[in-house]
Amino acid sequence: MSTEPEILALRAEAPSPWPTLRAALPRLAMTLGPVALAITLSGAVLLATGVNPLAYYALVVRQGLLSADGFQETITQAGPLMLLGASLIVSFRAGLWNLGVDGQFLLGAVAAGAAAPWLVGVMPDGPALVLAMLIAMASAAAWSLLPAYLRAHGGINEIITTLMMNFLGLSLANVLIKLVFIDPATTLPVTRTLPVPDRLPRLFGSTVDIGVILAFLLLTATHLALTRTAWGLRVRLLGANPRAARHAGLNVPRMTIFIFILSAALAGLAGAIMVLGTLGNVRADWDPGFGFVVIPLVFLARLNGWAVMGLVFAFAMLSIGSQSAAIRLGVPQYFNFLLVGLLLFFLALVEYFGQRARMV
Amino acid sequence: MAALFTQAFLAALIGGAIAAAVPLLFAGLGEQMSEKAGVLNIGIEGMMLTGAYAGFLAAYETNSLLAGFAVGGLAGLLMGVVMALACVWLGLNQIVIGIAMTLSAEGLTSLLFNSQFASLYPSLPTPVPLAIPFLSRLPVLGPSLFTQHFLAYFGVLLCLAFGWLYLNSFFGLNLTAAGDKPAALDAGGVSVAGTRCVAVLVCGLLAGIGGAYLSEVGSGVFVPFMTNGAGFIGIVLAMLARGRPLGVLLGSVLFGACLSMTTALQVAGINVPTDIINMLPFAMVMLALIIFGRRATLPAAFGHSYQRGAR
Numbered sequence: 001m002s003t004e005p006e007i008l009a010l011r012a013e014a015p016s017p018w019p020t021l022r023a024a025l026p027r028l029a030m031t032l033g034p035v036a037l038a039i040t041l042s043g044a045v046l047l048a049t050g051v052n053p054l055a056y057y058a059l060v061v062r063q064g065l066l067s068a069d070g071f072q073e074t075i076t077q078a079g080p081l082m083l084l085g086a087s088l089i090v091s092f093r094a095g096l097w098n099l100g101v102d103g104q105f106l107l108g109a110v111a112a113g114a115a116a117p118w119l120v121g122v123m124p125d126g127p128a129l130v131l132a133m134l135i136a137m138a139s140a141a142a143w144s145l146l147p148a149y150l151r152a153h154g155g156i157n158e159i160i161t162t163l164m165m166n167f168l169g170l171s172l173a174n175v176l177i178k179l180v181f182i183d184p185a186t187t188l189p190v191t192r193t194l195p196v197p198d199r200l201p202r203l204f205g206s207t208v209d210i211g212v213i214l215a216f217l218l219l220t221a222t223h224l225a226l227t228r229t230a231w232g233l234r235v236r237l238l239g240a241n242p243r244a245a246r247h248a249g250l251n252v253p254r255m256t257i258f259i260f261i262l263s264a265a266l267a268g269l270a271g272a273i274m275v276l277g278t279l280g281n282v283r284a285d286w287d288p289g290f291g292f293v294v295i296p297l298v299f300l301a302r303l304n305g306w307a308v309m310g311l312v313f314a315f316a317m318l319s320i321g322s323q324s325a326a327i328r329l330g331v332p333q334y335f336n337f338l339l340v341g342l343l344l345f346f347l348a349l350v351e352y353f354g355q356r357a358r359m360v
Numbered sequence: 361m362a363a364l365f366t367q368a369f370l371a372a373l374i375g376g377a378i379a380a381a382v383p384l385l386f387a388g389l390g391e392q393m394s395e396k397a398g399v400l401n402i403g404i405e406g407m408m409l410t411g412a413y414a415g416f417l418a419a420y421e422t423n424s425l426l427a428g429f430a431v432g433g434l435a436g437l438l439m440g441v442v443m444a445l446a447c448v449w450l451g452l453n454q455i456v457i458g459i460a461m462t463l464s465a466e467g468l469t470s471l472l473f474n475s476q477f478a479s480l481y482p483s484l485p486t487p488v489p490l491a492i493p494f495l496s497r498l499p500v501l502g503p504s505l506f507t508q509h510f511l512a513y514f515g516v517l518l519c520l521a522f523g524w525l526y527l528n529s530f531f532g533l534n535l536t537a538a539g540d541k542p543a544a545l546d547a548g549g550v551s552v553a554g555t556r557c558v559a560v561l562v563c564g565l566l567a568g569i570g571g572a573y574l575s576e577v578g579s580g581v582f583v584p585f586m587t588n589g590a591g592f593i594g595i596v597l598a599m600l601a602r603g604r605p606l607g608v609l610l611g612s613v614l615f616g617a618c619l620s621m622t623t624a625l626q627v628a629g630i631n632v633p634t635d636i637i638n639m640l641p642f643a644m645v646m647l648a649l650i651i652f653g654r655r656a657t658l659p660a661a662f663g664h665s666y667q668r669g670a671r
Contacts, residue, residue: 045468046471049472051475150649157658159400160595163596167589168639168643168646171635175636178633292459293463296459332474334466334467334470335467337463337467338464340467341459341460341466341467342460344460344463345461348456348457352450
């Protein structure tokens with residue numbers, strides 16, 4: 001009879017502020033253990049398909065971390081991923097499964113891509129870029145209102161609605177690019193290109209733009225707000241037990257809608273900084289599918305913002321490195337999905353056996 | 361508008377709708393059994409993809425579609441075993457494991473396919489549909505309704521069989537109990553884990569067969585990521601059908617009609633951008649949820665792992 005999110009609510013313990021080394025070590029082992037297992041097993045699969053896994057991993061690390069260009073690309077890539085992480089932490093801590101971040105991300109990207117080239121023509125760059133970001137956040141948030149309302153007032157499971165809105169959003173983004181915001185100057189289905197000098201300012205002469213700083217600050221703020229403020233406590237209460245939250249006097253429907261708006265706005269901003277900082281325009285049928293890989297990373301981080309930063313950086317390195325590996329060794333880039341999937345699986349297993357060991 | 365009701369249009373629409381509905385029907389029936397028993401199987405997308413890959417490979421190597429379906433089903437079953445071990449036996453978080461399985465399947469199938477065929481996309485011969493004597497010669501709808509691959513008829517039979525099973529057999533009642541009040545089932549002396557495991561395994565098997573149909577009959581080729589959300593649609597169908605297999609059948613045909621609308625409209629000479637047509641099935645689900653959603657019910661213990669004595 002019940003469709004309450006409590007049945008799916010993730011048991012997230014509030015992290016202690018300054019974990020002592022003693023307490024941190026088992027946690028570290030519980031994170032690194034699955035990583036080692038996943039790398040080993042994926043390596044075995046690579047070996048079975050005739051690719052030397054050591055050469056593959058070495059190439060990934062060299063291209064994604066140790067080469068100057070690759071390192072800058074990795075840092076840049078980590079920006080949108082961190083924002084998606086912040087978006088997911090907010091909703092998961094509230095026990096709401098916003099699985100539609102990819103659609104929200106893309107709509108944010110399209111909104112920013114459509115607005116920015118026009119805005120820089122009528123006002124100075126600074127306000128224009130800020131306004132473009134706000135428009136992106138508002139568009140993404142608007143896209144999440146329907147599932148949010150249905151969850152808050154109709155009790156309709158948000159897993160289905162956000163997944164559906166995700167598919168709808170991907171198609172809507174294409175429709176918007178092809179029919180509404182298409183660049184009249186080209187025959188390709190692409191939005192107007194934001195001129196390079198008007199894009200987000202870059203840091204210290206590198207190719208990294210300030211989007212990553214913004215993402216870092218927002219993820220930090222999200223983490224602190226969720227763990228150190230009264231508001232964060234209320235959000236976590238909602239996630240732990242919505243019925244108890246109602247008895248505690250919280251306006252559960254209003255909070256649900258607000259959480260959805262916040263989560264979607266962060267996802268939309270992720271799309272915006274990607275367009276305003278690196279890409280400059282949005283092509284039709286472009287869908288990096290970041291959301292579905294950041295979800296496991298957020299679980300792996302146990303909804304902790306600091307851990308999300310580390311993991312997102314590692315994944316950005318993996319994804320930049322595997323782009324080169326795809327060309328040089330012929331391993332498809334989607335191989336890293338296997339790595340992340342196995343990682344998630346082993347994490348859940350290790351967590352289970354860790355809990356059992358503590359109980360005995 | 362007259363062009364909309366020509367025989368060619370109807371044939372393309374209905375024939376296409378049924379062909380597109382078959383994988384959704386299998387996935388939806390499997391997911392329904394799993395959900396009835398209280399297990400949300402988000403990994404079904406990955407199970408279908410694995411079935412599509414394994415089924416295609418087997419059919420390609422042996423030149424036998426039947427062998428392909430068998431291998432595809434087995435591959436799905438294997439994924440079901442992993443899911444059952446993790447989520448029923450150990451009681452791990454079903455959403456986490458489901459996403460993990462889907463991601464792993466996406467990575468693994470594209471890696472294996474790439475290492476075997478590189479960028480060649482070999483295709484299978486077009487399968488011969490099974491025309492039901494007499495019925496297939498009925499005017500207007502006969503040829504499109506009754507000239508389908510045998511799995512389409514098998515799916516309908518399965519649907520009726522499940523309908524009977526859920527209402528009239530001990531196993532069906534056990535399934536419902538495992539989803540609604542597992543403690544009661546346990547007290548009654550029936551293994552909750554056993555009942556749920558069977559449901560998850562059946563779900564894996566059916567998802568695998570549905571996936572194999574997608575690659576063997578639907579397109580004749582395997583392409584990485586080819587399921588493209590079919591498994592998720594199966595989950596939605598199962599949730600909307602509220603435990604009734606006939607609801608899954610109806611839903612999958614409606615979905616299939618939306619999916620085949622593009623081709624059918626092209627036959628009728630009407631050009632609508634594909635992206636707008638692609639939105640149809642998902643928009644329909646949202647609409648269905650808004651209209652019927654309030655009455656949608658899920659089992660009480662849905663998504664919970666069962667531990668004897670736990671509160």
